[in-house]
Amino acid sequence: MTETIENIQTRRGEDAGPLLSVRDLKVTFQRSGEQPFVAVDGVSFDVRPGQTVGLVGESGCGKSVTSLAIMGLLPERGVKIEGEVLYNGQDLLKLSRNQMRDRRGADLGMIFQDPLSSLNPVVPIGIQVTEVLERHRGLSRKAATPIAREMLEKVGIPDPNRRLTDYPHQLSGGMRQRALIAIALAAQPRVLIADEPTTALDVTIQAQILALLKELVEDTGTALIMITHDLGVVAGLVDRVNVLYAGKIVERGNRHELFAEPRHPYTWGLLNSIPRLDGTRGQKLTPIPGSVSDNLPWASACAFAPRCSQPIEVCREQQPELVEEGTRALRCFNPIDDEVRSGRTPDAQAPTSTQPRDAAYPTDDPKGDPTMEESR
Template identity: 75%
Template sequence: MTSTSTSPSTHPHGRTGSSEPLLSVRDLRVTFQRQGQEPFEAVQGVSFDVHPGQTVGLVGESGCGKSVTSLAIMGLLPARGNRVSGTVSYDGTDLLTLSDQQMRDKRGKDIAMVFQDPLSSLNPVIPIGLQVTEVLERHRGMSRKAATPVARDLLDRVGIPDPDRRLTDYPHQLSGGMRQRALIAIALACQPRLLIADEPTTALDVTIQAQILALLKELVQDTGTALVMITHDLGVVAGLCDEVNVLYGGRIVERGERHELFAQPRHPYTHGLLASIPRLDAPRGQRLTPIPGSVADNLPWTHACAFAPRCSQPIEVCTRVMPELVPHEGRPLRCHNPVEESR
């Protein structure tokens, strides 16, 4: 990797519409059932498509169900105490109907995941090199000996300096950014067609975040891997995702191509989020417009709009009827009273 690079002027645009979606999530619901407690529906009917080579963002604040969605897609939620329904079709196969064994074959090979905290997702007592070759041995049937140079190249590919030496290093010997790179190397080992990244840069400093985002962008461009980016950071989404889904209270409230969504956010929540973030390029002295209240004020979606108590422009129907996710000016939107002005 070169030290200085300019961000590409042409952004990899997803081939939306034309090709078959690689991943198609329909009406995904996840309910947590705990003894002695009311069941809690964390994800309440989420549907979206991901096409090959496309980067799709799932954005929302803590508790909006974005991470649970990704875990459900990967089949990583423990069966006990959780109920998952809906369909997650990957290349025509419904992942939710697969057995644990079949799912294990898919995970890591066809679909890979990068988590937020690399230190807790890497095994602390196994050298980095072995953690990469392990995947190659398991899914591609390579011998340890044959896998080692491949692992070395993978580490090199994700920009880890001195990869030969790093093969024998343990996770604690790497810095945070290097660990995240190692995790990406493991995820890429079998050239997955779908990569799910759950807050991959949240634990990192901005300059390191910039490196990792540039790496992900490059990978999508070079390999045509589809990327699902889960984040709370609208800035990350703005630069990386072709399509953005905004989640609130376990449901998608707005979806759109990034330029359209950021230029004309129609949902008061999206609009409010953008108005509440201090921007580096905003004129100083401008006051932020926060979204009042907190997620604790949410109404149940069943018979209202969950966001209504915090909304800047609620109307009477908002507290009575749940809005559906229906096209509004060509973009899916879940709102009774959309924001009309542009930002």
């Protein structure tokens, strides 16, 4: 294992540039007789080795579709994917199905939301780990077993020898998610996509899993794309945050900048709608009014305008562009200024992941068939 860590570190040295860059990714769901639905619209971001990039937003904003598009897991029929996903300079979207299958698991790994349903219930954990090693490293099961044991140990599963032969239902929720991480990391992918990895877990377990992910990313120099709606997760783990709204990135920034000085009203609203432990007793939550169904089409307006706290006329007439400025980017005509911010600072200090989740903030993000979800 140490040898491989060195390997990755040397690789990290060579690569000053981004390991994975997504350029103008656009995903359209088309069904005959129905209006095409643009789930992801011109999303671009970079991930460097060892860096954690977050995609944040509420249900239906296109987070999961983005991750599935990067992994090449969207159905071929009825879905149009445009743009580029460059991995080491190579466009993954141009690869054939078989080439992409060789990449998945080996170069790109993915962790899903619900650890129980993401594990095969009739196959022991050990075999689910060795399966990946057999597939991508060409090892025999016998040769792969010690590595599988090592992986389980590395993700903090006690007594890995016994767990190798255990079935998923015999593990606790936290153990299952650890096992899932072990499976995803078995073939040492350099990019790991975590799609709401802590949503199905208890808050105490959430913290453990986040700590584990952080440690693994730091140790191995894996680039991590964190998909979440939980700002606590963002605060605890993510280096760079992309806030998505209705398929577009509306704000981007480094974690501390974004929490200290949110500029987009949506980001501001998200931060404001988190209950605070140090708030005054009886203080009401400030939810973002309306729902995603109120959105305006991006083509002729700002989709967020109907729900915005400070819309101006131009918001309903013209599409705002994503303006880059140093480390930050913003898509807004009338950003939150210092005056509003000083009126009620939502979070100079980042929230912690152990805070209870807000009722006004949708936590149910079904991630089954994306077409089903988006067309609802």
